[in-house]
Amino acid sequence: MKQANKKIFREFAAQKGLKSTRQRDAILDLFLSSDRHMSIEELYLKLRAKYPTIGYATVYRTLKLFAESGIAREIHFGDGQTRYEHVGRGEHHDHLVCTRCGAIVEFSNETIENLQEAVAEEHGFLIETHKLELYGICARCRK
Ligand SMILES: [Zn+2]
Ligand SMILES: [Zn+2]
Structure with missing residues (x-):
């Protein structure tokens, strides 16, 4: 890459x-x-x-x-x-962000991606790009 x-x-x-x-x-x-x-x-x-x-x-x-x-x-x-x-060409991922320690975890989930497309379509919307960030407490901080 x-x-x-x-x-x-x-x-x-x-x-x-x-x-x-x-x-x-x-x-x-x-x-x-x-x-x-x-x-x-x-x-x-x-x-x-x-x-x-x-x-x-x-x-x-x-x-x-x-x-x-x-x-x-x-x-x-x-x-x-x-x-x-x-980022590599055509590569995509989203993020989990820990609000305590700042850890950033990357994830990609096809179900979420498809849902986003479905929501956009319902609104006659064409997605060009998107960012999804989930904020919370990471596994390590929860221990
Ligand atoms: Zn943390
Ligand atoms: Zn990333």
Whole structure:
């Protein structure tokens, strides 16, 4: 998936007439090899440890580009942080978010997906995208 995402982004950048920069390549590489659901701040700190001259604004703008190109998804879990996760083409999942420890669990459930389609259809609605987040207390915190 990493190589595929790199290729998708390179094509997107070329189409937009963006010149490739060493910094952007470094951000792309680190982003695709990082855990999912990283906040901009976390990614920035991780990058800065390796590339001390990198600026926050560059990281911010680059992540926006990743999202625009389709290789990343922007997520908000209501804690005021913007997070990004890398996604493969056609891949989809939703999230369980622990309100105590902040753990994020990914899930995908075909029944829920189909139900959403059915609800949309009842309303003559065409779904382009959706986000489903369930908030509560994770298994570990419940012990
Ligand atoms: Zn928890
Ligand atoms: Zn996720």
